[in-house]
Structure formats: C-alpha cells, structure tokens
Amino acid sequence: MKYPRGVRAPNSNYQANKQVQYGQRGMTLEKDLDRTNQFYLDSKKAVIHKKPTPVQIVNVDYPSRNKAKITEAYFKVPSTSDYNGIYKGRYIDFEAKETRNKTRFPFINIHAHQVEHMRQCHLSGGIVFLIIKFTVHDEVFLYPFEHFVKHWDHFLNNGRKSITYEDIKNESIILPMKYNPRYDYLAAVDEFYIEMEQ
C-alpha cells in the first residue's frame, strides 16, 4: 500500500521506536491546539486548557530534599474529555482526535466515558464538540456533539462502529489552518452556536 508523501503509514516504525511513538500520538493536532489556546489566552478571547494526562502514581523517590521523582506510574483511562474552559461566559468542552483512516472515523478512537461526560456537559447547557483531524486528507473539522451523538447512540444499539468521512464533512464546520491561531475553532463556535442563539 502506498501513502502520499508526508503521510505516515499506520504503525510504521512501531516496533523500532516504541517509546517515542507513544509520546507522539496525535502530537501534531495537540500542539496546534495548544498554540491556538495560547493565542486565545494572550488575546483575552477565551480561557481554554488541555487537561493533564491522567496518571496513577505508584511510587515516588526523593533523591534530594526538594526533588520528587516518580519511579512507577501508569496511564489511566480518562473519564472526561481533554479540553475545557470558558468563552464569552459559556462553558466549552471538547475532545480532539486524529485518525489516519481515509473513509471513516472509527469509534475505537474514543472512550465511552468521554462520550458520556460530553453528553452530561451538553445537557447542562455547555458548548460541546469534537475536533477531528483526518491526517490523510489533511483536514480538520469542528464536529458538534449534537451530530456526533446521533451516530454514537446508533452504534450503542448495534449500529455502525464508525462515522463515515462524508457524514462528518456534511455535519461539521471545516477549520482552515492559519498561522495564528492555528485552527480558529472559536470562529466556528460563533457560527454554529452563538449566532444561532441570537
């Protein structure tokens, strides 16, 4: 199978370089969103942060008085989405995911706990969405939770285990890549949520 230039084949180099691989999962989109959020913070537009990776700490050493070194810890399954904060007085909550799949977004990319968390935030009046990057197409979408959850609930009732690229494209707002902010997702929030309410 051939991949376009600049696109990494699934699991290439996985055996050769496992440790680096783990840390780099989804790093490009994550870095671009970090940069976007920093821009929003600096320009006082919004206060939105990525939550730290949840880790179960088992053992800590104190090689010197002021330095604590964690020597044994494990990744935990997250119980919430990765990003939240406040924009125009509104609660914002979203999850960011990258897929190398060309034709669909498989639900294996997301934890059930995260979806139920987003459902509760949505029912509480928050603005909730996913940011999905199709790396092969180099396209990034803001996908409102309202649309996502229809497919998810269908999946829970033994429906498809994925959402097609076409459905996502039709139900999303595309986020063009810019210099700064990288992905101006709050412009899409204005378009989909704030303006609709006015």
Place this chain on the structure above:
Amino acid sequence: MKYPRGVRAPNSNYQANKQVQYGQRGMTLEKDLDRTNQFYLDSKKAVIHKKPTPVQIVNVDYPSRNKAKITEAYFKVPSTSDYNGIYKGRYIDFEAKETRNKTRFPFINIHAHQVEHMRQCHLSGGIVFLIIKFTVHDEVFLYPFEHFVKHWDHFLNNGRKSITYEDIKNESIILPMKYNPRYDYLAAVDEFYIEMEQ
C-alpha cells in the same frame, strides 16, 4: 508545642515516612470534594471534576505489549486551578487548599499562575472561588475570588503574605460537613452568586 488530639503537628513524621507524606497532602479535603462532585454528577446537578495532577513524563517502558509503565516522571507546577466544570449553564472554577495554620492562610500555599488563571476566568464571566480548610479549626470555607483577589493584589504590592483567619471567616460562606454531599458548595454558590444576580 501541643496540638489538639487528632491534629497532626506540622511536619511530624516527615523524615520517617516521606513517600506516604507526599501523596497524602491535603487528601482529606480532596477526597471529600471528590465524593461531593460524584454526588453532583450522579444527581445530574453539575459536572465538575478535579483535573489530573500535571506530570512531566520522561521515560516509559513497555514490559508487555499492552502495558505502558512510566519509570521516570516529575511533578509540574500547575498552570490552572484544580477543579472546573459546569453548573446551571455557568462555568465553575475553583482551587481547594488546606492549611494547618490557626490564624491565617499563607500565600505560599498557592501558585501565582493559579491566581492569574482564576483572575482570567473571573473576568470572562465564570464563577470562581477557593475552598479553604483550616484543619485545626475543622472549618471549611467557600471564599469568593472577588474577596481573595483584593488581598492577593495587596500582597503583590508588598502587602501581607497571608490573609487572616478572621478576614476569611468574614468574607466567606462556611460549608458545614454533611454525609452526602460532604460539602455542599453549590448551595453556597447559589447563595453568593446565582441569587445575587436574580
């Protein structure tokens, strides 16, 4: 110096049992708030979570195919407060702190980054406060950011390095301990914020 029964002297057992000590810092209040937040979540009253402890991961081993073991990591200074979420459609943001001091809350307990984060959330229209436990008095207060920040800004201009217990008591809403929810801080939020706005 004598301490009341059940109250631990500052830094007692510190040398003897360093590793346990670190993990238990502020654990009582944290556990009570976890339980309170779970109650709010189960009763669909609010969606509020503690953020994971921020950790800088340096090395990960893969002893078996599916198990990632973190073997070197360090605690990072948090850049936000520990708790946030949504209640009645409003963005909620707070920090929880315990002190064994009897007469004041020393600012050394809180990072400047956290205060600036809370300031930005407050300016964006969020409901922002601290939950402060005086362990010696066994009293827990919801301390609105509006009041806290006056003392903090005075401190930044070479003022006192702490807030007195009396000031906190006068400017806070006390949170009585109950069975469930442990500390019903959203009742205090209703009282201080929501009802004032109506």
